Amino acid sequence: MTLAISKDTLDEAVRILHRAQETRTPCPPLRERLLPVGDVASAYAVQRAMTQDAVAHGRRVVGAKIGLTNPVVQKQLGVGQPDFGVLFADMAAWDGAEVDVTRLLQPKVEAEVAFVLGRDLPYEQVTVADVIRATDYLLPAIEIVDSRIAGWDISIVDTVADNASSAMFVLGNQPVALSSVDLRLCGAVLEHQGEPVSVGSGAACLGNPVHAVAWLAATMAQAGTPLHAGDVILSGALGPMVPVTPGASYEARITGLGTVRTAFTPGTKR
Amino acid sequence: MSEERAEKIAKMAELLDDAAVTATAIPQLTKVFSLGVDTAYAVQEALVGRRLARGEKLVGIKMGLTSRAKMAQVGVHEVIWGRLTDATAIPDGGTVRTAGFIHPRIEPEVAFLLRGGEIAAVAPALEIIDSRYANFEFTQPDVVADNTSAAAYTIGPWQAAPADLANLGVLLEVDGRVVQTGSTAAILGDPRRALAEGRRLTARHGVKLADDWVFLAGAATEAVPLRPGAHVRAVVQGLGSASIKAALA
Numbered sequence: 001m002t003l004a005i006s007k008d009t010l011d012e013a014v015r016i017l018h019r020a021q022e023t024r025t026p027c028p029p030l031r032e033r034l035l036p037v038g039d040v041a042s043a044y045a046v047q048r049a050m051t052q053d054a055v056a057h058g059r060r061v062v063g064a065k066i067g068l069t070n071p072v073v074q075k076q077l078g079v080g081q082p083d084f085g086v087l088f089a090d091m092a093a094w095d096g097a098e099v100d101v102t103r104l105l106q107p108k109v110e111a112e113v114a115f116v117l118g119r120d121l122p123y124e125q126v127t128v129a130d131v132i133r134a135t136d137y138l139l140p141a142i143e144i145v146d147s148r149i150a151g152w153d154i155s156i157v158d159t160v161a162d163n164a165s166s167a168m169f170v171l172g173n174q175p176v177a178l179s180s181v182d183l184r185l186c187g188a189v190l191e192h193q194g195e196p197v198s199v200g201s202g203a204a205c206l207g208n209p210v211h212a213v214a215w216l217a218a219t220m221a222q223a224g225t226p227l228h229a230g231d232v233i234l235s236g237a238l239g240p241m242v243p244v245t246p247g248a249s250y251e252a253r254i255t256g257l258g259t260v261r262t263a264f265t266p267g268t269k270r
Numbered sequence: 271m272s273e274e275r276a277e278k279i280a281k282m283a284e285l286l287d288d289a290a291v292t293a294t295a296i297p298q299l300t301k302v303f304s305l306g307v308d309t310a311y312a313v314q315e316a317l318v319g320r321r322l323a324r325g326e327k328l329v330g331i332k333m334g335l336t337s338r339a340k341m342a343q344v345g346v347h348e349v350i351w352g353r354l355t356d357a358t359a360i361p362d363g364g365t366v367r368t369a370g371f372i373h374p375r376i377e378p379e380v381a382f383l384l385r386g387g388e389i390a391a392v393a394p395a396l397e398i399i400d401s402r403y404a405n406f407e408f409t410q411p412d413v414v415a416d417n418t419s420a421a422a423y424t425i426g427p428w429q430a431a432p433a434d435l436a437n438l439g440v441l442l443e444v445d446g447r448v449v450q451t452g453s454t455a456a457i458l459g460d461p462r463r464a465l466a467e468g469r470r471l472t473a474r475h476g477v478k479l480a481d482d483w484v485f486l487a488g489a490a491t492e493a494v495p496l497r498p499g500a501h502v503r504a505v506v507q508g509l510g511s512a513s514i515k516a517a518l519a
Contacts, residue, residue, distance in 0.1 A: 185507040187437035187453035196338070196455045199490075201439030201507070204451040239453075253455075255437045255507060 005042045009034050013046045014053065017148050017162055026105050026150035035157040040083075043160035044223070050163060051086050060089040062232050064220065065143065066212045067164040068156075069205045069236030079156045082206065084216055085164025087232060093170045093262060099144065101264040104167055107146045107244040109262065110237035111190045111198065111252035113183065113209045114141035114171055121217040121227040131213045136229075137175035138183075140257040142190075142250065143234050144168040145241060169234055172260035181256035184208045188238035188254045192245070200239030209235035278303060283316035286416055289402035295372050298403050298412045305411040311475050313415035318353045329484055330354040330384075331472060332397065333464045334418035336488025337456040346410045349458070349467050352418030354484055360424045365515045368498045371400040371421055375493035376514075378442045378504030380435065380454055380461045381425050382485040387469060387478075389462070392435065394426040394506040396514055397486055398496055423486060426504070426512030436460040438507040440490035444500050452491035454506070461487035 003010070013034045020027040031037050035046070055061065068074050068082045093099050101107070118136030146167035149158045159165045183202040190198040206212045212235045217227050227233070238254070249263035282299050289296045299305050305313070322328060334350045341347050360366050368374055381395035400421035403412060413419060432438075435454055442450035454461050464487035469479060479485070496502065496516055503513040 182439070182507060185439040185441065185505065187439040187455060187507055189437050189453050189455035189459075191455075191459070194459065196453075196459050199337075199453040199456040201441065201451045201453055203439070203441050203448050207448065238451075253437050255439065255453075 020148035043157035046161035063087040065234040085166040096261040108241040115233040126218040140172040198239035205236040295404040310411035310414035326355040332486035374496040377489035377493035391428040398422040441505040450491035457488040
């Protein structure tokens with residue numbers, strides 16, 4: 001596939017995003033300067049280059065995340081579909097464990113349903129039945145998103161290039177069968193010190209998180225990187241994302257799926 | 271109560287009553303009168319008193335501003351309560367005339383049926399709110415005086431309360447499309463807390479929650495405008511749904 005951007009421009013975008021993460025210093029938006037507005041293909045090429053680089057450095061791919069699953073957020077970014085990013089094993093934090101907030105730039109948290117696949121999903125056209133059949137089990141999850149772009153001033157190309165603004169994720173530990181949960185109507189709440197700070201339900205994610213996974217499976221198969229058995233999929237936020245307060249802890253509760261927690265270190269003065 | 275204060279309260283109640291009856295917005299009372307929250311509750315009592323004098327019956331209590339989303343939407347940061355009368359009840363699946371309102375909005379709720387001040391039954395519900403103030407803009411005393419924007423409500427099927435009400439998914443559908451998603455957790459973290467707050471706050475004004483009263487615990491999502499011809503449904507996880515139809519004219 002021919003891209004609208006040159007190899008040099010692509011490499012420059014990769015370097016800038018790398019540097020932002022390594023120095024924990026957000027960079028200005030990539031759009032216009034490096035990535036043409038709305039050129040999502042070039043943005044995914046940047047993401048792919050970063051993934052290849054990460055794999056070459058020994059990082060293990062364990063699945064994918066889906067972003068922009070809420071129509072309100074899609075409208076804000078002027079897009080009509082979700083996006084995706086890659087999950088690496090080293091992005092996982094344990095349930096309840098403290099996350100070093102200084103590893104992150106401007107983190108936010110959201111409650112999500114995680115799907116763990118029991119079968120490959122190699123099809124470029126995917127039905128809901130394919131997803132249900134391929135799902136081994138579900139887990140409640142907290143996604144810690146982050147943006148390497150200053151002030152979260154992102155357009156679709158900025159977030160796609162930046163691995164869909166992913167950073168870390170926390171999975172619950174008790175698997176639940178998809179057949180036992182009403183994924184459309186399940187209530188979802190993210191609590192901070194016993195106070196709900198974000199609420200929603202399964203329907204907030206493309207009408208049903210299963211829809212998001214079907215979209216992801218088809219999109220990744222079309223891209224030549226299909227989902228495989230064992231992959232973890234973060235299917236998308238069930239409520240508005242919440243900016244992380246250093247030192248705070250958050251608990252996600254999804255009815256029928258259980259709970260999962262994360263905490264952040266108070267941070268240090270740089 | 272001084273005669274001057276009583277006259278002022280009666281005047282404000284009359285302004286709000288006329289605004290509702292004629293479906294005509296009025297300026298905020300706080301722009302014209304000096305009005306604190308306590309006096310505002312007295313205005314609310316006088317306002318609802320005028321309707322009771324016209325033959326309406328007091329049938330319950332509603333809570334307002336029980337969610338962060340709602341507090342942010344209207345810029346008020348304390349839970350408030352209002353009174354429900356039988357004339358504002360719409361049967362589940364029934365039709366409502368939007369022309370009778372100023373700028374109606376609708377939101378999904380959870381309703382309790384009260385016995386001995388406790389929850390005897392639970393139902394999904396819809397509430398129509400319609401601020402009598404121009405542009406739906408008000409301060410806390412304004413909205414309290416205006417009976418917390420109460421306009422109409424619909425209760426779905428009553429049923430025994432499930433063990434856990436804290437985090438039931440809630441959808442608001444308009445014409446078969448999901449327009450808002452939320453959870454009962456939006457209602458003070460758990461709708462049962464709204465009842466505790468309601469009991470406490472109404473007692474402050476000498477109101478005791480009576481048997482067979484309806485208790486609207488608060489909205490689970492933001493309110494959306496209610497347009498003529500719309501079919502609106504609230505769906506609450508495990509509780510089913512409540513719906514209304516807005517007449518075309």
